[in-house]
Amino acid sequence: MLAVLLEKQFTVPDTYPLSLNALTSGCNQKTARSPVMNATEAEILMAIDGLKHLSLVMESSGSRVPRFEHNMNRVFSIPSQSAALLGTLLLRGPQTAAELRLNAARLHSFADTSSVEVFLEELAAHNPPRVVKLPRTPGERESRWMHLLCGEVNLNVVPERGTVEDAISPAEFEALKAEQKALAHKVSQLQALLEHMAGELGISIDKDTL
Incomplete structure:
Protein backbone atom coordinates (compact mmCIF):
# COMPACT_ATOMS: atom_id res chain seq x y z
CA MET A 1 0.00 0.00 0.00
CA LEU A 2 2.85 2.36 0.82
CA ALA A 3 4.37 1.74 -2.60
CA VAL A 4 1.01 2.31 -4.29
CA LEU A 5 0.85 5.79 -2.76
CA LEU A 6 4.37 6.48 -4.01
CA GLU A 7 3.55 5.20 -7.49
CA LYS A 8 0.31 7.15 -7.84
CA GLN A 9 1.99 10.34 -6.65
CA PHE A 10 3.87 10.30 -9.96
CA THR A 11 1.47 8.51 -12.31
CA VAL A 12 -1.79 10.28 -11.32
CA PRO A 13 -0.67 13.51 -9.63
CA ASP A 14 -4.03 15.19 -10.27
CA THR A 15 -5.82 12.76 -7.94
CA TYR A 16 -3.05 12.49 -5.33
CA PRO A 17 -3.36 12.24 -2.31
CA LEU A 18 -5.58 9.20 -2.84
CA SER A 19 -9.05 8.50 -1.54
CA LEU A 20 -9.69 5.14 0.11
CA ASN A 21 -11.45 3.92 -3.01
CA ALA A 22 -8.57 4.93 -5.29
CA LEU A 23 -6.02 3.43 -2.93
CA THR A 24 -7.92 0.15 -2.81
CA SER A 25 -8.07 0.04 -6.60
CA GLY A 26 -4.34 0.70 -6.79
CA CYS A 27 -3.58 -2.06 -4.31
CA ASN A 28 -5.74 -4.53 -6.26
CA GLN A 29 -4.28 -3.59 -9.65
CA LYS A 30 -3.64 -6.70 -11.75
CA THR A 31 -0.73 -5.48 -13.87
CA ALA A 32 2.76 -4.52 -12.69
CA ARG A 33 2.17 -6.24 -9.36
CA SER A 34 3.77 -9.19 -7.59
CA PRO A 35 2.01 -10.54 -5.72
CA VAL A 36 -1.41 -9.57 -7.04
CA MET A 37 -3.68 -8.58 -4.16
CA ASN A 38 -7.41 -8.66 -3.52
CA ALA A 39 -7.70 -6.47 -0.45
CA THR A 40 -10.92 -5.05 0.96
CA GLU A 41 -11.36 -1.45 2.05
CA ALA A 42 -11.49 -2.66 5.67
CA GLU A 43 -8.10 -4.35 5.26
CA ILE A 44 -6.68 -1.23 3.63
CA LEU A 45 -7.91 0.89 6.55
CA MET A 46 -6.24 -1.47 9.03
CA ALA A 47 -2.97 -1.16 7.11
CA ILE A 48 -3.34 2.62 7.01
CA ASP A 49 -3.74 2.74 10.81
CA GLY A 50 -0.55 0.74 11.24
CA LEU A 51 1.40 2.94 8.84
CA LYS A 52 0.04 6.08 10.50
CA HIS A 53 1.57 4.97 13.80
CA LEU A 54 4.92 4.74 12.00
CA SER A 55 4.35 8.18 10.40
CA LEU A 56 4.68 6.54 6.98
CA VAL A 57 1.18 7.55 5.90
CA MET A 58 -0.59 10.83 6.56
CA GLU A 59 -4.25 11.75 6.17
CA SER A 60 -4.89 15.02 4.37
CA SER A 61 -7.28 17.51 5.94
CA GLY A 62 -9.63 19.98 4.31
CA SER A 63 -11.48 17.49 2.13
CA ARG A 64 -14.90 15.91 2.51
CA VAL A 65 -13.38 12.58 1.49
CA PRO A 66 -10.37 11.36 3.51
CA ARG A 67 -7.22 11.28 1.38
CA PHE A 68 -3.92 9.63 2.10
CA GLU A 69 -0.30 10.30 1.17
CA HIS A 70 3.00 8.63 1.96
CA ASN A 71 5.88 10.02 4.00
CA MET A 72 8.44 7.43 2.95
CA ASN A 73 11.32 9.72 2.00
CA ARG A 74 11.35 11.61 5.28
CA VAL A 75 10.83 8.64 7.62
CA PHE A 76 13.40 6.45 5.88
CA SER A 77 15.76 9.41 5.28
CA ILE A 78 16.27 8.49 1.63
CA PRO A 79 16.31 10.54 -1.60
CA SER A 80 13.64 10.27 -4.26
CA GLN A 81 15.82 7.94 -6.37
CA SER A 82 16.06 5.40 -3.55
CA ALA A 83 12.35 5.73 -2.80
CA ALA A 84 11.57 4.95 -6.44
CA LEU A 85 13.65 1.77 -6.30
CA LEU A 86 12.24 0.72 -2.96
CA GLY A 87 8.68 1.30 -4.14
CA THR A 88 9.26 -0.69 -7.31
CA LEU A 89 10.63 -3.62 -5.32
CA LEU A 90 7.57 -3.49 -3.07
CA LEU A 91 5.24 -3.50 -6.07
CA ARG A 92 6.97 -6.04 -8.32
CA GLY A 93 9.12 -8.28 -6.13
CA PRO A 94 12.80 -9.21 -6.65
CA GLN A 95 14.43 -7.61 -9.70
CA THR A 96 17.84 -7.02 -11.22
CA ALA A 97 19.28 -3.52 -11.43
CA ALA A 98 18.48 -3.42 -15.16
CA GLU A 99 14.87 -4.46 -14.53
CA LEU A 100 14.54 -1.86 -11.80
CA ARG A 101 15.80 0.87 -14.11
CA LEU A 102 13.07 -0.06 -16.61
CA ASN A 103 10.25 -0.64 -14.14
CA ALA A 104 10.97 2.47 -12.03
CA ALA A 105 11.11 4.79 -15.05
CA ARG A 106 7.76 6.42 -14.26
CA LEU A 107 8.95 7.24 -10.74
CA HIS A 108 12.48 8.32 -11.63
CA SER A 109 14.49 8.28 -14.85
CA PHE A 110 17.88 6.72 -14.15
CA ALA A 111 20.67 7.52 -16.62
CA ASP A 112 22.00 3.96 -16.66
CA THR A 113 22.08 0.70 -14.74
CA SER A 114 25.23 1.75 -12.88
CA SER A 115 23.38 4.66 -11.27
CA VAL A 116 20.66 2.25 -10.13
CA GLU A 117 23.30 0.04 -8.53
CA VAL A 118 24.77 3.01 -6.66
CA PHE A 119 21.46 3.76 -4.96
CA LEU A 120 20.83 0.06 -4.29
CA GLU A 121 24.19 -0.22 -2.57
CA GLU A 122 23.34 2.82 -0.45
CA LEU A 123 20.04 1.24 0.55
CA ALA A 124 21.84 -2.00 1.41
CA ALA A 125 24.37 -0.09 3.55
CA HIS A 126 21.63 1.86 5.32
CA ASN A 127 21.19 1.27 9.06
CA PRO A 128 19.01 -0.76 9.13
CA PRO A 129 19.44 -2.15 5.59
CA ARG A 130 16.47 -1.48 3.31
CA VAL A 131 17.39 -3.91 0.51
CA VAL A 132 19.51 -7.02 0.04
CA LYS A 133 21.26 -8.50 -2.98
CA LEU A 134 20.05 -12.05 -3.44
CA PRO A 135 22.41 -14.92 -4.31
CA ARG A 136 22.48 -15.54 -8.03
CA THR A 137 20.60 -18.71 -8.90
CA PRO A 138 21.53 -21.15 -11.70
CA GLY A 139 20.61 -19.75 -15.09
CA GLU A 140 20.61 -16.13 -13.96
CA ARG A 141 23.13 -13.73 -15.47
CA GLU A 142 22.59 -11.05 -12.83
CA SER A 143 21.67 -11.05 -9.17
CA ARG A 144 18.28 -9.73 -8.12
CA TRP A 145 17.55 -7.34 -5.29
CA MET A 146 14.80 -7.56 -2.67
CA HIS A 147 13.45 -5.07 -0.12
CA LEU A 148 13.72 -5.75 3.62
CA LEU A 149 10.73 -3.73 4.80
CA CYS A 150 8.91 -6.92 5.79
CA GLY A 151 11.90 -8.40 7.60
CA GLU A 152 14.63 -10.78 6.53
CA VAL A 153 14.19 -12.52 3.20
CA ASN A 154 13.39 -16.22 3.25
CA LEU A 155 15.25 -17.53 0.21
CA ASN A 156 12.99 -20.59 0.13
CA VAL A 157 9.98 -18.46 -0.79
CA VAL A 158 11.60 -15.96 -3.15
CA PRO A 159 9.78 -16.37 -6.49
CA GLU A 160 11.78 -17.81 -9.36
CA ARG A 161 12.34 -15.70 -12.44
CA GLY A 162 9.40 -15.86 -14.77
CA THR A 163 6.82 -16.36 -12.03
CA VAL A 164 6.13 -12.67 -11.54
CA GLU A 165 2.66 -11.96 -12.87
CA ASP A 166 3.30 -9.00 -15.11
CA ALA A 167 1.65 -10.04 -18.34
CA ILE A 168 -0.13 -7.65 -20.68
CA SER A 169 -3.89 -7.85 -20.36
Missing part, protein backbone atom coordinates in the same frame (compact mmCIF):
# COMPACT_ATOMS: atom_id res chain seq x y z
CA PRO A 170 -6.07 -8.42 -23.47
CA ALA A 171 -7.29 -4.82 -23.29
CA GLU A 172 -3.74 -3.49 -23.16
CA PHE A 173 -2.74 -5.75 -26.06
CA GLU A 174 -5.61 -4.45 -28.17
CA ALA A 175 -4.66 -0.88 -27.27
CA LEU A 176 -1.08 -1.53 -28.36
CA LYS A 177 -2.32 -3.02 -31.65
CA ALA A 178 -4.49 0.05 -32.27
CA GLU A 179 -1.58 2.36 -31.46
CA GLN A 180 0.72 0.44 -33.81
CA LYS A 181 -1.88 0.65 -36.60
CA ALA A 182 -2.28 4.40 -36.06
CA LEU A 183 1.48 4.90 -36.14
CA ALA A 184 1.78 2.86 -39.34
CA HIS A 185 -0.91 5.05 -40.91
CA LYS A 186 0.91 8.23 -39.90
CA VAL A 187 4.18 6.90 -41.34
CA SER A 188 2.38 6.09 -44.60
CA GLN A 189 0.96 9.63 -44.73
CA LEU A 190 4.36 11.17 -44.03
CA GLN A 191 5.94 9.03 -46.72
CA ALA A 192 3.34 10.13 -49.26
CA LEU A 193 3.83 13.78 -48.27
CA LEU A 194 7.59 13.45 -48.58
CA GLU A 195 7.27 11.89 -52.03
CA HIS A 196 4.92 14.70 -53.11
CA MET A 197 7.28 17.40 -51.84
CA ALA A 198 10.24 15.70 -53.52
CA GLY A 199 8.31 15.59 -56.79
CA GLU A 200 7.48 19.30 -56.52
CA LEU A 201 11.15 20.08 -55.98
CA GLY A 202 12.34 17.73 -58.70
CA ILE A 203 14.24 15.53 -56.26
CA SER A 204 14.51 11.80 -56.89
CA ILE A 205 13.93 9.61 -53.82
CA ASP A 206 14.68 5.92 -53.48
CA LYS A 207 11.51 4.57 -51.86
CA ASP A 208 13.40 1.60 -50.43
CA THR A 209 15.35 3.97 -48.18
CA LEU A 210 12.27 5.64 -46.72
